[in-house]
Structures are given as C-alpha cells and as structure tokens.
Amino acid sequence: MSASDFQSVGTETWRQDGIAKVTGAEQYAPDISVDRMWFGRVLRSPHAHARIVEIDTSAAEALGAVCLTFADIPKVKYNERIVSTPPCLYRDRYVLADKPRHVGEAIAGIAAPTEALAEKALRAIRVEYEPLQTIITMDQAMRDGAAPIHDTIRLMDDDIPIEHNIAVARTIEVGDIDRGFAESDIVIERKFKTNRIYHAQMETKTVLCRPEVDGGLTVWASTQSIHNTRILLGEIYAIPLHKLNVKKAALGGSFGSSIQMNSVTPICVGLALKSGRPVKIVSTREEDMYDHVRYPSEITLKLGLKADGALIAGHMRADIDIGAHNIQAYPFLGCMGGFWASLYTLPNLKYEGRAVYTNKTPSCAMQGFGAPQTTFAVECLMDEIAADLGLDPVQYKLAHYVGLGGTFWGQGPASKCIIRSDGVPELLKVGSEKIGWKNRPKAGSGSGRYRRGIGMARGFHTSGVGHPKTSGAEMIDYSGAIVKVNEDGTVDLVQSLMDHGGGTNDAIAKIVAEEIGVPAQMVGISPVDTRTTLYDVSTHATRGVYAGGAAALKAARKVRQMLLDQAGRVLDVLPESLVIEPDHELGQGVIHCPNLADRRITVGALAKHMQINSLGTIAAAESLRQVNCPPAYVSYFLELEVDTHTGQIKTRRAVLGSDCGTVVNPKLAAGQLVGGLSKGHGYALIEDNHWDPETGELASKGFWVDGKTPSMSESPLLDDVETHFAHTFEPTGPFGAKGLGEAAGNPAVAAFANAVHNAIGVRFYEVPITPEKVLAALAAKQGPGAPARPEEPVADEPRLDPAPAGE
Amino acid sequence: MNDRRVRFTLNGEPREVSVKPNDLLLNVIRDDEKLTGTKYGCGIGECGACTVHIDGRPVLACLELAVAAEGREIVTIEGLAGNGGALDPLQEAFLDNGAVQCGFCTPGMIMMGRALLDETPEPSEAEVRDYLRGTLCRCTGYASIVQSVIDAGAKEAAAD
Numbered sequence: 001m002s003a004s005d006f007q008s009v010g011t012e013t014w015r016q017d018g019i020a021k022v023t024g025a026e027q028y029a030p031d032i033s034v035d036r037m038w039f040g041r042v043l044r045s046p047h048a049h050a051r052i053v054e055i056d057t058s059a060a061e062a063l064g065a066v067c068l069t070f071a072d073i074p075k076v077k078y079n080e081r082i083v084s085t086p087p088c089l090y091r092d093r094y095v096l097a098d099k100p101r102h103v104g105e106a107i108a109g110i111a112a113p114t115e116a117l118a119e120k121a122l123r124a125i126r127v128e129y130e131p132l133q134t135i136i137t138m139d140q141a142m143r144d145g146a147a148p149i150h151d152t153i154r155l156m157d158d159d160i161p162i163e164h165n166i167a168v169a170r171t172i173e174v175g176d177i178d179r180g181f182a183e184s185d186i187v188i189e190r191k192f193k194t195n196r197i198y199h200a201q202m203e204t205k206t207v208l209c210r211p212e213v214d215g216g217l218t219v220w221a222s223t224q225s226i227h228n229t230r231i232l233l234g235e236i237y238a239i240p241l242h243k244l245n246v247k248k249a250a251l252g253g254s255f256g257s258s259i260q261m262n263s264v265t266p267i268c269v270g271l272a273l274k275s276g277r278p279v280k281i282v283s284t285r286e287e288d289m290y291d292h293v294r295y296p297s298e299i300t301l302k303l304g305l306k307a308d309g310a311l312i313a314g315h316m317r318a319d320i321d322i323g324a325h326n327i328q329a330y331p332f333l334g335c336m337g338g339f340w341a342s343l344y345t346l347p348n349l350k351y352e353g354r355a356v357y358t359n360k361t362p363s364c365a366m367q368g369f370g371a372p373q374t375t376f377a378v379e380c381l382m383d384e385i386a387a388d389l390g391l392d393p394v395q396y397k398l399a400h401y402v403g404l405g406g407t408f409w410g411q412g413p414a415s416k417c418i419i420r421s422d423g424v425p426e427l428l429k430v431g432s433e434k435i436g437w438k439n440r441p442k443a444g445s446g447s448g449r450y451r452r453g454i455g456m457a458r459g460f461h462t463s464g465v466g467h468p469k470t471s472g473a474e475m476i477d478y479s480g481a482i483v484k485v486n487e488d489g490t491v492d493l494v495q496s497l498m499d500h501g502g503g504t505n506d507a508i509a510k511i512v513a514e515e516i517g518v519p520a521q522m523v524g525i526s527p528v529d530t531r532t533t534l535y536d537v538s539t540h541a542t543r544g545v546y547a548g549g550a551a552a553l554k555a556a557r558k559v560r561q562m563l564l565d566q567a568g569r570v571l572d573v574l575p576e577s578l579v580i581e582p583d584h585e586l587g588q589g590v591i592h593c594p595n596l597a598d599r600r601i602t603v604g605a606l607a608k609h610m611q612i613n614s615l616g617t618i619a620a621a622e623s624l625r626q627v628n629c630p631p632a633y634v635s636y637f638l639e640l641e642v643d644t645h646t647g648q649i650k651t652r653r654a655v656l657g658s659d660c661g662t663v664v665n666p667k668l669a670a671g672q673l674v675g676g677l678s679k680g681h682g683y684a685l686i687e688d689n690h691w692d693p694e695t696g697e698l699a700s701k702g703f704w705v706d707g708k709t710p711s712m713s714e715s716p717l718l719d720d721v722e723t724h725f726a727h728t729f730e731p732t733g734p735f736g737a738k739g740l741g742e743a744a745g746n747p748a749v750a751a752f753a754n755a756v757h758n759a760i761g762v763r764f765y766e767v768p769i770t771p772e773k774v775l776a777a778l779a780a781k782q783g784p785g786a787p788a789r790p791e792e793p794v795a796d797e798p799r800l801d802p803a804p805a806g807e
Numbered sequence: 808m809n810d811r812r813v814r815f816t817l818n819g820e821p822r823e824v825s826v827k828p829n830d831l832l833l834n835v836i837r838d839d840e841k842l843t844g845t846k847y848g849c850g851i852g853e854c855g856a857c858t859v860h861i862d863g864r865p866v867l868a869c870l871e872l873a874v875a876a877e878g879r880e881i882v883t884i885e886g887l888a889g890n891g892g893a894l895d896p897l898q899e900a901f902l903d904n905g906a907v908q909c910g911f912c913t914p915g916m917i918m919m920g921r922a923l924l925d926e927t928p929e930p931s932e933a934e935v936r937d938y939l940r941g942t943l944c945r946c947t948g949y950a951s952i953v954q955s956v957i958d959a960g961a962k963e964a965a966a967d
Contacts, residue, residue: 014902021910022898022917024844024884031843200945202848202856202911252846252911253945285849501909501946667905671951675908678948704853704943712949713940718932721950 007582008513008520009664009735015506016525017250017499029206029249030282032220037208038066039115040271040281041122042264043108044290045100048359048696049135049147052099052107053128060110065121066275068109070096073270076236077154081260081328081364082228083538088474090168090326091154095236095266100129101149101324102359103696104290106263111271111279136693138298138321138356141165149324149357165357167326172337172351172413177304180313180348184304188385192377193766194749196296196321197687199366200709203252204288205262209269210278216243217272221265222251224258224498225538230530232261233269247529254500255679256365257292259540260327286702293689294366295332296321297373301381304348309389311400313348316340316377320355323362329355331474334412335370342408342460342631343378344400360691361698365540367679371461371746376767379457379750384763387443393754394428394437397458410462410629411541414474417466417628421738423659423726424458427635430724431456434655435637444761449645452652453759456637457750463730463739464543466626477543477625480534481552483512483559484619487611489588489604491516491523491559496533497548502741503668504544510664511549511734515556516563517580518589518603534623542632542739545664549734551624558620566618567591567606571599628732632739633659634673636680636751642759644778647771649685649756651677651716658743659726662736670723672744677721680748682710684767815876817842818886826873833857833868835876836883844884844914848943855942858915858922859883865922884914887921896962897921900955908946915942920956928967929960 020026057067073095082089097105108125112118133147140146142164152159153167181187207221217239223229226246234241251258264281272279283291297320304313318336322329333353341349368375386393402408404422409415432438440454465477482494493512499505509523516523536548560580568575573593580603583590589603601609610616639653656673663669686708690699700706729736749767757763762777810825817840826835836845836859848856850869857868860882887895897920900906907913916939923930923938930938935956936949944952 015907017910018902018907021907021913022894022901023888024842024914026910027843028911030847202854202909202943202945251909253909255945282847671905671908671947674948674950675946679945704849709943709945711940711943712936712953715949718950718953
C-alpha cells in the first residue's frame with residue numbers, strides 16, 4: 001500500500017488548530033487566566049551549592065504575600081518524569097530544594113494579588129546561605145573528596161548512597177570484546193564531545209492552578225503529558241486523582257523539556273493550596289534558561305575492524321553531565337548504548353555509561369535523547385574509517401548498517417524489535433544523487449577563501465518504546481483514545497496525547513477518518529483534560545503517530561464495526577456486505593452495499609436515526625501498547641562552505657531524507673526535517689552554554705541571544721534545501737506509519753562535521769564547530785610560519801548577506 | 808506611582824485605559840485587554856514574539872511603555888483578519904505552507920511579515936530573511952515561513 005491508496009492519510013489539509021494559531025486565538029498555558037487569580041514568583045538560589053541556614057519570610061508576608069518554603073511542602077522525594085517504571089525511577093528532589101544545588105534552583109515560592117507585589121515580596125525574603133564547594137565539571141565531581149551534591153537518593157523503598165557524585169552507571173555487553181579486538185586487523189579510537197545546549201522553546205514554562213471547593217485542583221501547565229502531571233501532583237500532595245484535573249493547553253514548543261513535570265508546576269500548586277487562591281506562574285526567559293538543557297556527552301569510541309572494514313568489536317565509554325538532578329539518566333544511558341548497537345552490526349560490543357552530578361542546570365531530554373550524541377561519534381568515525389580504507393562512506397555504511405531483519409534497540413536493552421521496514425538504501429541512493437555525492441571534492445583539496453565540502457550522515461530515532469514483555473519493562477508506553485460518532489455523522493477524537501506542533505493530533509485524526517471511512521475534515525480533535533480522557537504516557541520517543549495513532553486506530557476500528565452492524569439492521573443486509581467510504585462532495589461518510597445499489601445511508605443519517613430512536617451513541621474507548629519500536633531512519637547530505645578568513649560555515653545545500661513509513665501530513669512532515677536541520681545547525685556550529693567555574697552562573701546571564709538560537713538570516717535559502725521520503729510501509733504502524741519528529745535532527749551534527757572535513761580536511765571531534773575553532777584548526781594545519789590568512793581577499797561569488805535594512 | 812489615562816485605538820476600537828508609568832504595552836495588551844495572541848517570549852527584545860503594529864510600523868510590545876501608545880493606532884494579531892473573520896492572505900499562506908508548528912512565534916512572525924509586505928510588496932527572499940531576522944522560531948527552520956511571506960506578496964500583487 002502507498003499513500004495514494006488512502007483517502008485521508010497523506011492528504012494536505014490546514015492543520016485543525018491552524019486558524020486559531022494564525023489569528024492569535026490559540027490558548028497556551030501563559031494565555032489562560034481565571035477570576036481572583038494571584039501571581040506567583042519563585043525565589044531562586046544565587047549560589048550553585050549551599051546550605052540554607054535560615055529563611056525569613058516575615059517581611060514578605062507583611063506585604064500581603066503568601067510564601068511557600070521547604071518547611072511547607074510535603075516531604076515527598078520524587079522524580080519529575082514518571083515515564084520510567086518504579087524500579088528505574090531515581091528520585092532526588094522535593095518541590096523546593098532542601099539545599100540549592102545549582103544557581104537558579106527554587107528555594108521559595110511567593111503568591112500575591114499583583115505581579116508587582118509578588119516581585120516586591122520576593123525581594124523581601126531574607127535567606128542566609130552557607131556556601132558549599134561549587135562543582136562545575138565532571139572531573140571535579142568525581143575527584144576524591146569532592147563535596148557530595150546528593151548524599152542519597154530514593155529508588156523504590158530504599159535510600160541509595162551516591163558515591164563520587166555518580167548518579168548512575170550502566171554497562172551493556174554483547175559478545176566478547178576482548179576476543180573481538182584480538183581478532184581485529186585495525187583498531188581505531190577517538191574521543192568526542194558534545195555541547196550542553198538550551199531547548200529554546202518559545203513558551204517559557206508556565207502553570208496555573210485553581211483550588212476547587214471540593215478540595216480538588218484544576219491545573220493548566222506546560223507539559224508533554226497531562227496524565228503524568230496529574231498522577232505526580234496527586235502523589236506529592238495526596239489528592240485523589242478524581243479531584244485533580246489537568247487541562248490540556250497548546251504547547252508552545254518543548255523538544256523534550258516538558259516530558260518531566262516542570263519545576264514551577266508543583267510550586268504553583270503548593271502556593272494555590274496555601275493561599276486558597278488560583279495562582280499563575282510564568283517563568284521568565286532567564287529562569288527558563290536555568291531550568292533545563294540538553295544532556296552533553298564525552299564519548300570515547302573504539303572500533304575493531306577486519307582489513308576489509310567489517311566491524312568486529314566496539315567499546316564505547318560515555319560520561320554524561322546531568323547537572324544538579326537526575327531527571328532520566330538511567331534510560332538516557334541505556335538509549336545511548338542501544339542506539340549505538342542499532343547503527344552498525346557489531347558482534348562484540350561493550351558500552352559503559354556514567355551520569356555525573358554537577359552544580360549546574362539539570363540536563364534533560366532534547367529531541368533525540370542520546371541519538372544525536374551517539375550518532376555524532378559513530379557517523380564521524382565511520383566516515384573516518386571509510387576514508388582511511390579508501391572506501392566510499394555511503395557504500396561502506398550501506399554494507400554494514402543494521403537494517404531489514406536486524407534488531408533495533410528502541411529504548412535501551414528493554415525495548416527491542418525486529419526491523420520490518422527499511423528505507424535506508426533508497427534514502428542514501430536518492431540523497432547521493434541529489435547532492436552529487438560522486439563529484440564531491442577530495443577532502444581538503446580546495447583552495448581560495450571559500451572552501452566547499454560535501455558530507456553525509458545517517459541515523460534514526462525509535463518510534464515509541466513498545467515491546468512484547470508483560471513484566472520487567474523499564475518504561476511505561478501506552479496510549480488511549482475515545483472515538484465517538486456525533487449525531488450528524490462527524491466524529492470526535494478524544495485523546496490526551498499532546499501535539500508539540502508537528503501535527504501529531506492532525507495525523508491521528510486522519511488515521512481515524514481513514515479507518516472509519518469519513519472525509520478527514522469530519523474528525524475533530526477535542527479539547528481535553530485528564531478527567532475525560534484515557535491515560536497517555538507522554539508525547540516523547542517519537543511515539544505520537546506510531547503509538548498514539550495506533551490506539552486511536554483501535555478505537556476507530558471498533559466504531560467502524562458498530563456503524564456497519566447498525567447500518568446492516570437499517571438497510572436489511574448483512575454487515576459483512578457493507579463498506580464505508582468518504583463522499584467528499586457530500587461531506588459525509590457513506591455506508592453502502594456494492595451489490596445492491598439502493599442499500600445506502602450516510603453516517604450522518606445513521607447517527608441521526610440512532611439518536612431519534614434512542615438507540616445509543618456509537619463510540620469506543622481503547623488503550624493500546626505497541627509491541628514494536630521500529631526505527632524511523634533519516635539521512636543528511638550537506639554541502640557547506642567554510643570561510644577560511646572568518647571561520648564561518650554556511651549551509652549551501654541540504655538534502656534531507658526520511659523513512660517514516662507512510663507519510664500522513666506531507667507538508668508538516670517535510671517541515672519536521674527542515675526544523676531538524678535548523679536545530680542541528682545550531683547544535684553543530686553555534687550553540688553552547690557555559691557556567692562560571694566560581695559562581696556557577698550561566699555565562700549568558702540568561703540572555704537568549706547568547707544561546708545563539710539560529711535565526712532566519714543564517715538559515716539556508718529555499719532553493720538550497722530539499723526533502724524526500726522513502727517509499728516504505730511499516731507493517732506494525734497505523735496505515736504503515738512510523739515516527740519522524742526526533743529522527744529529523746539526529747544525524748545533523750555528524751553530517752556537519754563530515755562536510756566540514758570534506759571542505760577543509762580537518763576533523764572536528766567536538767561541537768559546536770565555532771569560527772574560532774575553525775581558524776585555530778586551519779592555523780594548526782598550516783603550521784607555524786604560515787601566514788595568518790590565505791592571500792585571497794575577494795569573495796569567490798555573490799553571496800546572500802543582505803545589508804541591514806534601514807540602518 | 809500615579810496611574811495615567813492613555814487613549815489609543817486597538818484593532819480599530821477606541822480604548823482609554825489607566826496604566827502605571829512603567830507598565831509595558833505587552834502587559835496592557837495581554838492582561839488588561841485580554842488579547843493573548845501577542846506573546847511573551849523573552850521580555851527584552853530578543854525573540855520578536857510580542858510584535859504588534861503601532862501606526863503601521865512593527866514594534867516589540869515588550870520594550871514599549873504603555874504610555875507611549877497615547878493617541879496611536881495599535882494593531883495586534885487579533886486585528887489582522889478582516890471583518891467576518893476573513894483571513895489575511897499572509898495568514899492563509901502560513902496555513903497553506905505548513906508554516907505553523909507549535910505556533911507560539913506565529914503571531915509575531917505574521918505581524919512582522921505583514922509589516923514587510925505593507926512596506927515592500929513582493930519582497931525577495933533576501934528581503935524577507937533580513938526583515939524577519941529578529942523573530943525567532945525553534946520549530947520550522949524558517950523555510951515555510953519565508954515561503955509564506957513570498958507567496959502572500961505574490962498573491963497580493965496578482966490581485967491588484
């Protein structure tokens with residue numbers, strides 16, 4: 001089957017929330033206000049590591065504010081991301097810090113009738129700190145005698161001591177690497193380092209909480225899972241879930257930073273409970289930058305090969321700086337190992353990962369969850385090996401990648417599946433042709449100021465965390481959906497699954513329309529909350545369409561059968577003789593018997609018949625866990641231009657390919673790839689964060705421009721970016737679909753690094769590849785004595801650097 | 808601080824509001840006028856999410872004092888669609904091109920794009936990229952947004 005066989009799946013439509021979003025009507029958490037609402041602010045630690053000797057809130061309270069301190073909060077140690085199962089859930093935090101462990105950590109909350117008063121009261125709180133040793137690097141953290149950032153953490157019912165600030169370590173072994181390396185003809189080892197970038201989602205973390213008269217709460221929050229937010233708040237504040245309602249608000253970007261319940265959410269709830277008032281907290285951009293960053297990595301990768309390049313053994317050691325809290329280091333380390341094992345066939349491998357506490361902003365998931373880091377190391381080293389062996393990297397990778405029939409580790413050792421759809425050969429063939437791979441220059445052979453180079457990388461992300469086992473899972477992974485037919489034949493899709501903006505909810509509405517047999521525009525996405533929906537774990541791990549869509553498909557299938565059964569009675573034919581098809585002119589689904597032309601009724605007429613004859617509503621509520629986690633492959637072919645005078649790197653052409661199975665929303669799917677390139681560009685070339693080694697403050701001081709989010713003016717031109725999709729069909733996915741979102745950026749960093757190598761003949765093992773690093777590398781390459789700049793000041797060709805307008 | 812009365816038109820309607828001398832236009836639009844399409848993204852002019860039009864010129868509402876609005880004509884994203892809810896060609900182009908993902912930057916992008924189209928009908932790609940360079944988007948990679956502004960310009964030129 002292909003997209004052309006479908007009526008709704010694969011068609012172009014305006015996204016259902018589109019008109020609201022282009023007119024400003026869409027409601028994100030910061031846009032929601034309620035009557036009698038107070039404003040919340042958070043007092044944050046100026047110290048990276050300290051003991052709180054005393055907090056005096058009397059002056060703030062005298063101003064009319066309500067204060068929340070450690071003394072007020074339930075002493076429940078929790079992990080804010082309850083996607084992992086309890087045996088894998090490392091709990092190290094309270095609603096407010098028992099001691100601050102990073103600059104910006106929440107010490108106290110304030111609520112007041114106006115924002116100005118809340119701010120004034122915040123400044124009136126007096127805190128006496130006793131500063132402790134500030135630990136900024138992993139080396140410092142693991143040194144003997146280093147101050148413990150956490151003495152113990154909770155795991156199940158136990159207090160687990162933390163030694164040398166190592167939050168968790170994980171080893172994965174397959175085969176026997178000692179034997180493997182002994183049998184290798186060539187051994188190569190390289191060290192790689194990736195940066196600690198900021199998510200830079202447009203919406204800062206926000207929460208509004210309204211206490212209800214029955215002792216319950218209504219909460220609106222930035223979140224990727226309304227149900228997990230509810231469950232966790234229920235556990236912390238001992239509120240029964242039927243009295244705790246979390247409402248879905250549109251999410252203004254997240255990229256992984258709201259898989260966890262964000263730190264302001266339980267503070268706001270505490271303030272609302274104490275004050276008896278609705279309270280709203282909107283994080284400032286500075287606060288947000290101190291709240292979450294991507295996991296950085298230091299990877300040592302050693303590969304053993306036969307003389308022909310066949311991979312025999314591999315050893316990867318990865319150290320991850322998790323900052324002040326362990327949000328999800330255990331699954332992260334597992335994912336890195338699993339993604340590595342899934343890139344190329346390695347009969348003997350050993351992965352050793354360590355996650356290390358430091359006094360910095362906590363790290364958390366960001367688009368790709370270990371895949372961008374792992375893929376950077378592996379794809380760069382494969383490129384280097386191919387070059388050393390005189391092989392074409394594309395052919396070399398094609399010969400050894402894990403594809404059809406191989407095993408894919410979707411989320412570490414606990415979620416694996418056999419690969420049943422594989423678009424890699426098509427992606428690499430088409431990508432090679434479009435970029436002109438065969439004609440790429442010899443690495444570093446260019447001359448002149450501007451040097452062009454072509455590089456490629458491939459990768460993937462999982463589609464969800466599905467697996468077949470009934471116990472021993474590391475992660476929770478299921479979705480629910482309610483599908484009901486309205487009295488005019490339209491359909492409500494009632495599902496708690498969040499859309500980050502990629503069009504997940506629209507894709508699922510199309511899947512429901514396709515299954516029932518009604519036109520796509522007849523399926524509406526309902527505004528929802530936790531009270532009226534089935535559980536959904538979270539929109540993460542690129543599981544939205546594959547797992548969430550499959551749950552909705554299951555409900556839609558049941559609805560379709562109910563429609564056929566009811567129509568059979570009305571039309572006096574066997575249900576098995578009927579089909580349902582969309583009639584786009586009529587704007588209805590039509591149920592008819594192909595053998596008897598007069599037996600025909602629209603879904604709307606049938607639903608109306610059922611209503612006026614009191615025959616009931618056609619609806620189904622279903623939960624589903626996928627038992628597979630298929631890889632969504634992506635390929636990057638880039639042509640870059642390095643300015644050897646300034647060290648700046650420009651993307652001149654990009655060919656981005658995706659194997660997401662059936663493409664459900666074509667333009668939005670292409671948009672995911674282009675967005676992946678943009679974030680990949682920032683990650684590979686410009687973005688980073690630094691913390692002052694003495695004070696633990698962000699060097700950017702919370703200024704966003706210092707985080708260097710790519711802007712429109714430095715992004716590649718329209719004609720220079722091309723997207724394409726593999727013609728595959730995933731047999732376990734809804735109408736052949738698998739994931740796409742996170743995969744879109746996963747090979748980006750490696751592709752940039754490989755293309756830079758092709759351009760100037762220098763390999764970079766550390767990102768971002770900043771202009772300073774490029775110039776230093778070029779100078780080192782030329783040796784001492786060489787002129788600081790190559791003699792060729794004139795631009796090779798017209799360039800698009802528009803003069804600043806009106807200045 | 809003493810409140811001041813400020814009179815301006817907001818999306819074509821005359822308004823008279825009481826503001827503090829240090830109240831930001833963004834807060835008056837969002838909190839007092841309940842027009843929440845204009846977004847807070849950074850509060851210090853780094854992201855462009857709060858862009859509105861004042862007397863036809865794009866302005867960052869997070870950097871503008873509300874008292875400076877005296878006697879001026881303010882248009883927010885809510886005021887862009889015509890009477891009866893007909894979308895502006897630029898809004899339509901955003902939907903046609905899939906230029907909306909999370910949508911949080913969308914109002915600022917559209918207000919900035921509209922200002923460009925009003926100044927420079929049928930802008931080139933370079934002009935679009937330059938004019939909108941201060942408005943950040945983390946989802947789209949900008950290509951669909953650039954295309955939307957170009958398309959809307961071409962469509963408006965063809966209709967003239």
